[in-house]
Ligand SMILES: Nc1ncnc2c1ncn2[C@@H]1O[C@H](COP(=O)(O)OP(=O)(O)O)[C@@H](O)[C@H]1O
């Protein structure tokens with residue numbers, strides 16, 4: 061009886077999740093009348109804006125990951141090692157982006173950092189790119205912080221640090237050569253999640269008027285019929301790839317640890 | 321017909337037969353221990369009684385009622401687990417009252433019973449606490465009260481003491497026994513600790529690889545083990561190889577000395593194995609012990625009231641216990657000593 | 672000696688706090704100040720003075736309905752997401768399904784919970800849109816016309832169905848470890864004490880899970896409440912929910928009081944803050960038994 065309900069729940073769920081995926085794939089192949097073809101994909105790949113926006117978003121994703129790692133890893137490390145009393149504050153702040161909608165944040169950015177403000181970041185394209193990177197870092201903050209903090213919990217930060225200090229290592233060395241390699245898996249899985257978030261992000265990029273992949277997809281969706289599902293398939297593949305890599309590093313590290 | 325009857329109980333997980341032809345008759349109010357090494361199937365037997373596992377074959381009857389096919393919640397049985405089984409979201413009082421509440425017992429009646437139970441385990445002043453605020457021993461006492469509150473027909477305990485400190489373990493096991501006797505509740509207690517089993521049970525079932533090897537009182541199990549497994553598992557044993565002279569009269573020779581074993585025994589060959597408990601070997605010549613052999617002391621462990629000596633006798637290393645006496649220091653290692661023993665203490669090992 | 676130690680600690684304290692200075696600066700610049708700017712802006716008139724006019728201006732039929740629709744959308748998609756996600760996770764953990772089901776389900780949930788926004792809208796248009804796979808299939812094979820039956824993907828319920836695609840997996844991801852934390856002994860102790868399965872869930876399992884359920888619900892609520900991309904790509908600017916209204920306002924598509932945008936955004940902050948306050952209060956009350 062229980063098993064019957066269990067199978068039903070699973071079957072129902074799987075159907076709900078598989079149908080849209082099947083739907084988008086099937087639709088994306090239907091561009092040519094009467095037969096399946098990859099025409100829609102060809103069109104997408106021939107569009108120079110696809111490559112421009114794709115590489116723009118990829119660049120920003122990398123920048124976001126770099127900023128995120130440099131912001132989060134030392135902070136999480138420091139809080140664990142020296143400032144446990146700051147933990148509630150830091151955790152509260154890192155959870156805020158889950159509560160405050162991105163659209164509200166970017167609205168604040170636009171009003172706060174416009175051309176006539178004390179920090180006119182939106183005045184130039186490069187300034188806006190920096191602002192957007194910071195925005196993405198904010199969006200990724202909850203995941204990045206939690207991932208790295210969990211990673212730090214599994215190693216004994218204090219002992220490792222003391223051992224390194226007794227051997228005469230400085231702070232940069234400790235962080236870069238001792239701590240970071242040990243939490244590399246956590247950092248990497250946070251990084252792949254960030255990549256997935258940034259590649260599909262729409263709101264911030266659209267409102268800051270930057271040529272990112274998300275707004276490009278939306279624009280294409282408003283004007284075309286067969287390219288959007290092709291884009292959806294591509295976007296799904298990217299997400300799957302990011303999550304797959306995330307799992308891979310986790311599994312790899314387990315393997316390594318088991319061997320050690 | 322006994323109060324609790326288990327007949328031909330078997331359980332297989334896949335092709336792995338974990339419990340084999342298990343039989344047991346328990347009288348009302350008896351305290352029975354299932355004793356055996358880890359993995360021998362004790363928990364599985366208990367879980368079949370509780371209704372968590374469906375027997376592959378066999379029957380279980382409680383108080384004249386066939387319960388084999390009954391669901392766990394329809395058996396009216398109390399059970400206590402190894403640890404962490406209290407509901408963490410309920411207070412001590414609510415945990416104890418849980419069984420009455422789900423049975424729809426009225427509030428006032430329930431509260432009275434809970435108070436009575438908490439009094440029984442002397443934790444009345446902790447009624448409002450949550451499980452995490454209790455020590456391990458207190459948690460297990462609450463678990464006992466919770467199991468007893470709905471007045472179950474049978475109480476099952478699955479190694480309820482093994483997660484506790486040694487001290488608490490002893491005091492709680494005495495408390496469990498005391499409460500069991502006061503309430504007269506039929507109890508099955510699972511343990512792998514022979515001392516625990518012997519100190520509180522009316523009868524012990526020694527299990528080996530899914531089979532009930534021997535059922536008997538602690539005295540019988542210890543002094544008259546019927547299988548080599550039981551003899552070795554319960555207590556310490558010194559085994560000797562003896563030459564059979566006359567199997568009908570029980571005459572054998574141990575290290576050249578004559579020894580008479582109780583009763584006749586069938587011997588398959590000119591040699592056989594007998595065993596003696598450490599306390600059956602006496603240092604020096606003792607009246608009433610007909611045989612004296614020579615041995616050399618190898619080791620002396622002074623343990624307080626008891627001194628445990630290891631000696632080499634007839635090529636075997638044996639263990640013997642003597643009581644401490646203030647006027648008589650134990651022999652030094654290397655000393656040659658006389659050791660008395662008697663055929664009536666011998667355990668004849670078979671199988 | 673003791674005094675010396677105290678003085679040293681006092682001197683060292685500010686230095687240690689310097690360690691999280693970069694993080695503090697970042698969060699002030701890109702999290703706290705922008706939010707504060709919205710809050711203050713909501714109470715400012717165009718010439719900079721204090722006013723309640725912006726908030727009063729929210730009180731139009733269209734904006735009220737937008738808030739109501741947004742709240743309803745978030746509540747329903749979070750509620751359904753929790754219920755269905757819970758059912759699926761429970762099915763896999765307690766339902767006696769083969770062990771091999773679990774890991775693929777979790778992996779897929781990880782992917783699906785991140786597959787939100789524009790491409791998700793495309794996927795649902797291709798499936799349930801006017802010429803989508805299922806729509807066409809139902810029409811040609813069974814003569815069922817979804818449209819004529821009142822179903823429209825570009826509507827409230829269409830949005831709910833679409834949002835569930837990331838809400839359910841998020842629930843599965845969060846609740847699976849919580850379900851794993853339910854000890855077998857609790858279920859068995861309840862059973863042997865005479866409780867039915869339903870009694871066990873009502874009196875033991877659900878109260879234990881309640882904090883996790885509540886937290887996930889709050890997260891799913893916020894998730895749906897702030898979502899712009901999916902709704903925008905699905906329906907364009909015409910759907911009347913708050914984030915889309917704010918989006919249009921920021922883009923300057925809407926004429927009128929520029930400070931109305933502040934008020935709209937402030938309203939969103941207010942609702943998420945209220946939702947999270949309710950969450951925290953309930954959680955604290957339900958967690959008395961936790962260490
Ligand atoms: N649910 C199960 N599935 C498969 N094998 C089991 C299961 N439960 C117990 N076993 C096996 O049955 C044997 C007996 O287990 P158990 O009754 O728990 O032993 P004990 O309680 O005496 O330590 C063990 O070898 C164990 O691995």
Ligand SMILES: [Mg+2]
Pocket residue numbers: 359362363479
């Ligand atoms: Mg066991």
